[in-house]
Amino acid sequence: xxxxxxxxxxxxxxxxxxxxxxxxxxxxxxxxxxxxxxxxxxxxxxxxxxxxxxxxxxxxxxxxxxxxxxxxxxxxxxxxxxxxxxxxxxxxxxxxxxxxxxxxxxxxxxxxxxxxxxxxxxxxxxxxxxxxxxxxxxxxxxxxxxxxxxxxxxxxxxxxxxxxxxxxxxxxxxxxxxxxxxxxxxxxxxxxxxxxxxxxxxxxxxxxxxxxxxxxxxxxxxxxxxxxxxxxxxxxxxxxxxxxxxxxxxxxxxxxxxxxxxxxxxxxxxxxxxxxxxxxxxxxxxxxxxxxxxxxxxxxxxxxxxxxxxxxxxxxxxxxxxxxxxxxxxxxxxxxxxxxxxxxxxxxxxxxxxxxxxxxxxxxxxxxxxxxxxxxxxxxxxxxxxxxxxxxxxxx
Numbered sequence: 458x459x460x461x462x463x464x465x466x467x468x469x470x471x472x473x474x475x476x477x478x479x480x481x482x483x484x485x486x487x488x489x490x491x492x493x494x495x496x497x498x499x500x501x502x503x504x505x506x507x508x509x510x511x512x513x514x515x516x517x518x519x520x521x522x523x524x525x526x527x528x529x530x531x532x533x534x535x536x537x538x539x540x541x542x543x544x545x546x547x548x549x550x551x552x553x554x555x556x557x558x559x560x561x562x563x564x565x566x567x568x569x570x571x572x573x574x575x576x577x578x579x580x581x582x583x584x585x586x587x588x589x590x591x592x593x594x595x596x597x598x599x600x601x602x603x604x605x606x607x608x609x610x611x612x613x614x615x616x617x618x619x620x621x622x623x624x625x626x627x628x629x630x631x632x633x634x635x636x637x638x639x640x641x642x643x644x645x646x647x648x649x650x651x652x653x654x655x656x657x658x659x660x661x662x663x664x665x666x667x668x669x670x671x672x673x674x675x676x677x678x679x680x681x682x683x684x685x686x687x688x689x690x691x692x693x694x695x696x697x698x699x700x701x702x703x704x705x706x707x708x709x710x711x712x713x714x715x716x717x718x719x720x721x722x723x724x725x726x727x728x729x730x731x732x733x734x735x736x737x738x739x740x741x742x743x744x745x746x747x748x749x750x751x752x753x754x755x756x757x758x759x760x761x762x763x764x765x766x767x768x769x770x771x772x773x774x775x776x777x778x779x780x781x782x783x784x785x786x787x788x789x790x791x792x793x794x795x796x797x798x799x800x801x802x803x804x805x806x807x808x809x810x811x812x813x814x815x816x817x818x819x820x821x822x823x824x825x826x827x828x829x830x831x832x833x834x835x836x837x838x839x840x841x842x843x844x845x846x847x848x849x850x851x852x853x
Contacts, residue, residue, distance in 0.1 A: 462727070462729070463729045463730065463731050463736075464729070464730060464731065465730070465799070469730055469738070469740065469765060470765065472726050472727060472740070473726070473740050473769045474769070476742045477772040477773055478744075479628070479773060479774070479775055480628055480629055480631055480698060480745070480773050480774065481628075481629050482496035482497075482629060483626070483628075484625070484626055485627055486623070486624060487614060487617040487618065487623050487624065487625055490617070490627055491611070492608065492610075492670040493608075493627035493628070493630075493670060494606060494607070494608055494627055494775070494776045495603055495606060495607045495625060495627055495628075496605060496626045496627055497605050497626045498603060498604055498605050499602045499603040499616070499620065499622045499625060500600065500602060501597065501598055501602050502598065502621050503596075503598055503619075503620060503621070504597055504598050505593065505595040505596035505620075506590050506591075506595065507592065508556045508557075509556065509590070509591055509592050510589070510592075511551045511552065511553060511564050511588065511589065512589065513564060513588050514551070514552055514566070514567050515550075515551060515564045515566045515569075515588065516548040516549065516550055516551065516564065516565055516570060516578055516580075517533070517543060517548060517549050517551045517563070517564050518543060518547065518561055518564075519545065519560065519561065519562060519563065520562050520563040520587070522545060523565065523585070524580065526546070526573065526578075526579055527546060527547060527548040527577065527578050527579065527580075528576060528577060529548055529549065530543070530547055530548070530549045531550070532549070532550045532551075532552075533549050533550065533551045533558065534555060535553065535555045536554075537556075538556055539555075539556055539557075539559070541558060542559040543558050543559065543560035544560060547560075548561070548578065549561070550578075551564060562589070563585065563587050563588070564587065564588040564589055565582065565588070566582075566585070566588070569581050569582035602616050602622075603616060606775045606776050606777070608776055608778075609625075609627070628773075628774040628776075630670060631671050631672065631698045631773055631774065632696065632697040632699075633671045633672065633674070633697055633699050633701060634673075634674045634675075634692075634694070634696060634699070634701065635662050635666070635674070635676065635693075635700075635701050636677075636679055636689050636690065636693055636700065636702045637656050637659035637677070637678050637703050637753075638679045638686060638702060638703065638753070639678070639679075639680075639681060640680045640682075641653055641654055642654060642655070642678045642704075643678070644677070644678065645657070645660065657755050658703045658751075658753065658755040658758040658759070659675065659677070659678070659703060661758065661759055662703065662751075662758055662759075663675050665762045665763070665767070666701075666762075666770075669771070674697055676689055676692065676693055681713075683717070686713045686717055687717050690702065690714070690718070690748070691721055694721060694723075694743070694746050694748065698745070698746065698747065698770075699747045699748075699766075699770055700746075700747070700748045701749050701766060702748065702749070703751045703752070703753050703758045704752070714750055715750070718748055718750070719741075721743070723741035723742060723743040723746070723748055724741060724742055725740070725741045726740050726741065726742060727740055728750070730765075732761075732764075732800070732801070733798040733799070733800040733801070734752065734756050734757035734760055734761075734801065735751070735752055735757045735761040735764075736752070736798065737752050738750065738752065738761050738765060740765075747769070749765070749766050749769070751766070756826065760801050760832065763853075764801075780851065781851060781852055782834075782850070783831075783849065783851075783852065785810060785847070785848060785850050786809075786810075786811045786846070786848075787811065787812050787833075787842055787845065787846050787848050788811035788813040788844065789813070789814070789844050790843055791841065792841045793835065793840060793841075796837065796838050796840045799836055799837045800834075801832040801833070801834060801835075801851075802832055803826050803831075804829060804830060804831060804832060804848075805828060805829060806830045806850075812848050815828070830850070830852060831850045831852040832850065832851055832853070833849060834850075834851070835848075
């Protein structure tokens with residue numbers, strides 16, 4: 458394909474997904490699996506509940522005996538099996554979570570009982586539910602509990618524990634190499650001299666990747682030297698599944714990256730998107746290794762990680778993140794000069810739940826995003842938006 462042709466983000470994701478090969482998996486301790494992606498489904502090894510269970514503190518009896526004076530046979534605490542079956546005119550006092558004795562089909566609340574003497578009790582309510590959680594009503598043995606591709610959170614860890622899946626099989630954490638290119642860059646601990654700026658987007662990308670549970674290898678700053686750039690990219694591609702390179706993917710005299718990518722036997726599948734910021738986003742593949750070239754401006758790399766790099770890396774784990782896009786009213790009129798690209802604009806939310814655009818000077822203006830709720834999408838071909846018009850906002 459013509460890799461210099463401008464394509465949409467949707468087409469870019471489609472092309473990238475078509476070339477994604479799932480990475481290998483591993484068994485992990487379930488207590489350390491939060492944030493990981495299941496590589497195979499999980500099935501229950503037990504019925505849940507495993508027995509007919511009392512839903513409250515009360516008395517287990519036959520429903521037909523609710524109006525009678527009942528003989529109390531025993532007290533059944535949680536975790537202890539009943540000693541007696543329930544016959545006519547009988548009941549057993551039972552605690553929440555305890556096993557309901559055979560013969561009983563109802564549990565009435567302590568609050569609806571009258572203690573006649575030490576061994577007799579009467580139901581004082583007008584009616585009651587059964588208040589029994591039946592064996593297997595939540596989950597049956599062999600039933601699917603969690604699908605492959607599930608991103609494990611606290612609620613999933615609870616399910617793994619409940620069904621005894623103590624070593625789930627999850628996808629290995631993808632290894633992500635991060636390189637920042639440009640002789641103008643210095644690390645944050647250094648005060649920039651004339652014509653220098655601090656490297657913010659490399660650390661920003663590392664933080665974004667770590668937040669996704671990816672394993673990050675940061676290779677620092679590479680000056681505008683072809684050999685140094687070649688060696689850094691080769692090292693990253695040798696050691697990682699995906700290499701993120703910020704800067705050097707445009708058309709300047711010192712933008713060596715595209716040529717080096719091809720020299721390392723990677724095929725560039727596209728290098729320009731109809732989006733703003735992030736037009737010069739490059740994607741290249743060599744079997745099960747991938748390079749994503751991102752623009753050097755921090756807003757561009759931030760946005761393109763969120764809308765392209767992150768979904769692609771998750772695809773290597775067979776995981777598709779739910780993309781929230783909130784329909785909100787625009788708080789003021791908005792106009793832009795060109796409508797030749799889909800544009801992402803930072804917004805805040807006011808007390809009326811309207812989207813308020815933030816003063817934004819372009820893709821180098823990372824300060825515009827520190828107070829942003831998210832970014833709204835302005836479709837390709839749209840120059841103006843009117844106050845009160847519905848816009849779609851993606852939370853950060």
